[in-house]
Amino acid sequence: MKKRFKLLNLDCANCAAKMEDAIKKLDGVHDATVSFMTQKLTLDADDARFEEILQQAVKACKKVEPDCTIVL
Amino acid sequence: MSKKQKRMLARIAAAALLFAAALPLPLTGLARLAVFLLPYAVVGWDVLWRAVRNIAHGQVFDENFLMALATIGALATGEYPEAVFVMLFYQVGELFQSYAVDQSRKSITALMDIRPDYANMEVDGQLQQVDPEDVAVGDTIVIKPGERIPLDGVVLEGTTTVDTAALTGESLPREAGPGDDVISGCVNLSGLLRVQVTRPFEESTVSKILDLVENASGRKAKAEHFITKFARYYTPIVVLAAVALAVLPPLFTSIQWVDSIQRALNFLVVSCPCALVISVPLSFFGGIGGASRDGILVKGGNYLEVLAKAEIVVFDKTGTLTQGVFNVTTIHPDDCSEGQLLELAALAESWSDHPISRSLKEAYGKELDPARVSEAEELSGRGVRAVVDGRTICAGNDKLMEDIGVSWHPCHRVGTTVHVAADGVYLGHIVISDQVKPDAKEAIAALKSQGVRKTVMLTGDAREVGEDVAGRLGLDEVHTQLLPAGKVEQVEALLKQVSPKGALAFVGDGINDAPVLSRADVGIAMGGLGSDAAIEAADIVLMDDKPSKIAHAISIARRTLAIVRQNIVFALAVKLLVLVLSAAGWASMWAAVFADVGVSVIAILNAMRCLRQPKQI
Numbered sequence: 001m002k003k004r005f006k007l008l009n010l011d012c013a014n015c016a017a018k019m020e021d022a023i024k025k026l027d028g029v030h031d032a033t034v035s036f037m038t039q040k041l042t043l044d045a046d047d048a049r050f051e052e053i054l055q056q057a058v059k060a061c062k063k064v065e066p067d068c069t070i071v072l
Numbered sequence: 073m074s075k076k077q078k079r080m081l082a083r084i085a086a087a088a089l090l091f092a093a094a095l096p097l098p099l100t101g102l103a104r105l106a107v108f109l110l111p112y113a114v115v116g117w118d119v120l121w122r123a124v125r126n127i128a129h130g131q132v133f134d135e136n137f138l139m140a141l142a143t144i145g146a147l148a149t150g151e152y153p154e155a156v157f158v159m160l161f162y163q164v165g166e167l168f169q170s171y172a173v174d175q176s177r178k179s180i181t182a183l184m185d186i187r188p189d190y191a192n193m194e195v196d197g198q199l200q201q202v203d204p205e206d207v208a209v210g211d212t213i214v215i216k217p218g219e220r221i222p223l224d225g226v227v228l229e230g231t232t233t234v235d236t237a238a239l240t241g242e243s244l245p246r247e248a249g250p251g252d253d254v255i256s257g258c259v260n261l262s263g264l265l266r267v268q269v270t271r272p273f274e275e276s277t278v279s280k281i282l283d284l285v286e287n288a289s290g291r292k293a294k295a296e297h298f299i300t301k302f303a304r305y306y307t308p309i310v311v312l313a314a315v316a317l318a319v320l321p322p323l324f325t326s327i328q329w330v331d332s333i334q335r336a337l338n339f340l341v342v343s344c345p346c347a348l349v350i351s352v353p354l355s356f357f358g359g360i361g362g363a364s365r366d367g368i369l370v371k372g373g374n375y376l377e378v379l380a381k382a383e384i385v386v387f388d389k390t391g392t393l394t395q396g397v398f399n400v401t402t403i404h405p406d407d408c409s410e411g412q413l414l415e416l417a418a419l420a421e422s423w424s425d426h427p428i429s430r431s432l433k434e435a436y437g438k439e440l441d442p443a444r445v446s447e448a449e450e451l452s453g454r455g456v457r458a459v460v461d462g463r464t465i466c467a468g469n470d471k472l473m474e475d476i477g478v479s480w481h482p483c484h485r486v487g488t489t490v491h492v493a494a495d496g497v498y499l500g501h502i503v504i505s506d507q508v509k510p511d512a513k514e515a516i517a518a519l520k521s522q523g524v525r526k527t528v529m530l531t532g533d534a535r536e537v538g539e540d541v542a543g544r545l546g547l548d549e550v551h552t553q554l555l556p557a558g559k560v561e562q563v564e565a566l567l568k569q570v571s572p573k574g575a576l577a578f579v580g581d582g583i584n585d586a587p588v589l590s591r592a593d594v595g596i597a598m599g600g601l602g603s604d605a606a607i608e609a610a611d612i613v614l615m616d617d618k619p620s621k622i623a624h625a626i627s628i629a630r631r632t633l634a635i636v637r638q639n640i641v642f643a644l645a646v647k648l649l650v651l652v653l654s655a656a657g658w659a660s661m662w663a664a665v666f667a668d669v670g671v672s673v674i675a676i677l678n679a680m681r682c683l684r685q686p687k688q689i
Contacts, residue, residue: 004286009076011170013349014134017300036350037177037357038286063129 002044003054006071007061010039015065022060028053041070073171080167084160087115091156108152116143116159138311138340145337146661149330158341158665165669169350172676176354179361179683186238186257186278188222204256205273215265221258224276225267227251232263239281240616241367257281280607284369288360291372292353295636299352303345310343310651317655331657338654341664347643351675352636358682359632367615368625375611378594380629383574384566385524385622388559388588389531389541391581392598393515393619394506398427400435401507402485405500413500417492420458420465423448428488429456431504455490466493473498486540508541511620516545518623525574528566530559530588559588567593579622585609596622632682639675646671 010016016036023032028046035042041061045053058070073081090111097107116139123140126132139162146155190201192214199214204222207213212228215221221234233245236258245261248254254267256278273279318336321327356373363370370376390396405413418436421429422445433440448458454475455468466476467490473480478493480501487505491498516527528549531538538552551562563578570576570593578585578592581599586609589595597610599617607613614621650667653659 012135012346013353014303014344014346017303017349018131021300033292035353037353038181039177040286042287064131066125066129 001047001050002042003050005041005043007034007039007041008069008071010034010036010065010068012036012065015068018064019061019068022064023057026053026056026060029057032057074174077167077171077174080163083115084163084167087111087156087160087163090114091153091160094156095153105147105152108156109147112143112147112156112159115156115163116140119159119162135344135346138343142337142341142661142664145333149334151334151661154661158661161662161665162669165665165673168673169346169669169676172673172680173350173354176358176676176680176683186220187282188220188256188278191222192216192219204276207269207273209269209272211269213267213269215254215260215267217260217262217264219260221254221256221260221267222278223267223269223273224253224256224271225269226253227265228268229266230263232265233261235259235261236616239277239367241365242616280604281369284371284607284613285360285364288370288372291374293356293373293377293636295377295633295640296353296356296373299345299348299640303349306345307343310339313651314339314343327657334661335654335657338659338661338664339651341661342647342650342654342667344668346668347647347672347675348640350672351639351643351679354676354679355632355636355639355682358679359628359635362683363625363628366621366624366628368621368628369607369613369615370625371611371613375594376629376632378575379577379612379626380633381573381575382577382594382626383523383525384528384570384576385519385526386528386530386563386566386576386578386588386592387547387619388578388580388585389529389533389538390506391617392579393512393529393545394508394541395617396506396581398431398488398504398506400431400502401487401505402483402503403500404483404503407497407499413492414502416460416465416494416499417467417490417502419445419460420448420467420492421456423458424450424456426450428490428504432490432502463494464496467491486536505537506541508544509617509619511618513545515619515622516547518620519626520546522623522626524626526566526569528562530554530562532556532559556584556587559585560591563588563591567591577622579619580610596625635678635682639678642678643671643675 013036016034020032020034023029023043028049031044033042043054043057061068061070094107094111099107119136120140123136126134126136139159143155143159146158188204191204191207192199193202193207194212194214207223213223227248227250229250231249234248234254235245237243239257256276314336317339318333321332322329356376359376360370360373387393403410403413414436418432419440421432422440422442444461446459448456450456451468451472454472455466457464457466466472469489470480470491473491473493476493476496478496478498480491480498483489483501483503485503487503489501489503491501493499519527526549527547529538529542529547530551532554533552535552538550542550554562567576575593577594577596578588579596579598580589581597586605589597589609594612595610596612596614598614612625646667650659650663654664
């Protein structure tokens, strides 16, 4: 399943790249992009565990850039 | 400016005032430290806080950490004004960066803003504004002059002109009347329209385009991948070098600790790769945005990269270089007037729905009286036979003429020839051909002048027809009578001729050529307006039918890449220079901050140029 989420307060392009990296490394994630330009996260992950993976992605983002929040 | 940015501006202003007031004070020692610490804290507390917090999260080498370390280092070595100024300048740069990025983001999204806000639906005779998503297929909506068409549909009532500029970049409005399809995202200019909706919002043209554009930033160009990779190695290397620079010289040379630490701090300030990390994606985003304003949809930065190095451009013929509409181009009567010949042919073919029959009827233009025609019969692969006004008329190809034993003569004009005979007597022939698009010749010439090495046309059409079109347009190579599989083979053979640094682009109309579109290095589909197949299969979609847009797309791609390259070279050169100078002890912390923030700002301003596109050719 592929879903798109809006990101709030994503202020630094380098952090976007780091977040993308961290999310891609999560188990069950097929692909992820964090676009600094459109301020959006595109997450492609296993259908069955999507919610759980999403929660992990939120955590991973918080770790990289605590100011940035994912609008769920 | 956002609230956050305004607050930052206020803090910067307050700190600048405090700093200016502190400078002339004749204080020494701790008192001096205290008056400088005040503006330092006002402007930089969040940097310090974030540095601490991020280290706790395991993110060590980020900007905040580097700035905190550099300025605290400066404070520790007694350079109070430098510490405050560096922090101040850093924050000004950051603020400007975030403002500039916001602005360009806004102007790009404004370009792509074709999302309709509402639809006027008729409920119990009353007009109601509803969300376009709530309108079902078959519902009737009303579109007033000046409103954006919210959903794809067919006009029931009203005539108007429609502005398609937001989708195609074409400034000439189109006419629309009852029975015509109208496409969401266009603007209704003059008349009131009642439209029956044919597709739900999620499948409408506007949704498809928005989806495509939003996804475009997800497909990253090689240059973007290079930058993220680069950033991953660059920062740690510079930090290690800084440590070495701080520790080694005092141990082995006469350089003082204070000096070597200062040099190392400068090193750290320069170490942020921000200029690159922001400006490269911004350039691609701008290039894609600018292109979409001209009706060229690019599905990702990577395709701009490939398009920029196109050296072989392969075209499909029908619908791409030609209009795909058959028209009567020549009437050669032997024994009657042109009008009579056309009238007889049109009458004989009046029962047929073949494209040739349709173009004959269209060329005749007048109402045909069906009572004059009887015993109409379609002879497959030959033509038609019918009795018109009591005479037996045969209209068709040379085989038909042979069959009925009529002596005919070929035509020197290229196209599909329809011979006409009445009661076994040859009357003459009519030539029907597909017309070349008005800008096709220019399009090929423009590609040549851009250094495209080879232009090739592939067609399933007959040899004479294909070679005639190719000759008139000035194409280098033409392959005719190809089946879809044959087109793929030709493209594969051509791909082998592409030099390692070049690329092959295929241009088609999205009908039947999906396999070729995906096989080419970059697939360009024409006439994306209303065609799902084109939007799906291609990497780049030209919203209108103009082949001349290809050269324009190439120049946009090249310009974008040139700007990306400028930024990479400029940022790296300045950083390297300042790194060398600070290692040697010749660069102040001021130069170091410029190399970080100043370079970012310049690179961002340069990247914004991608939005303004080169003049259309």
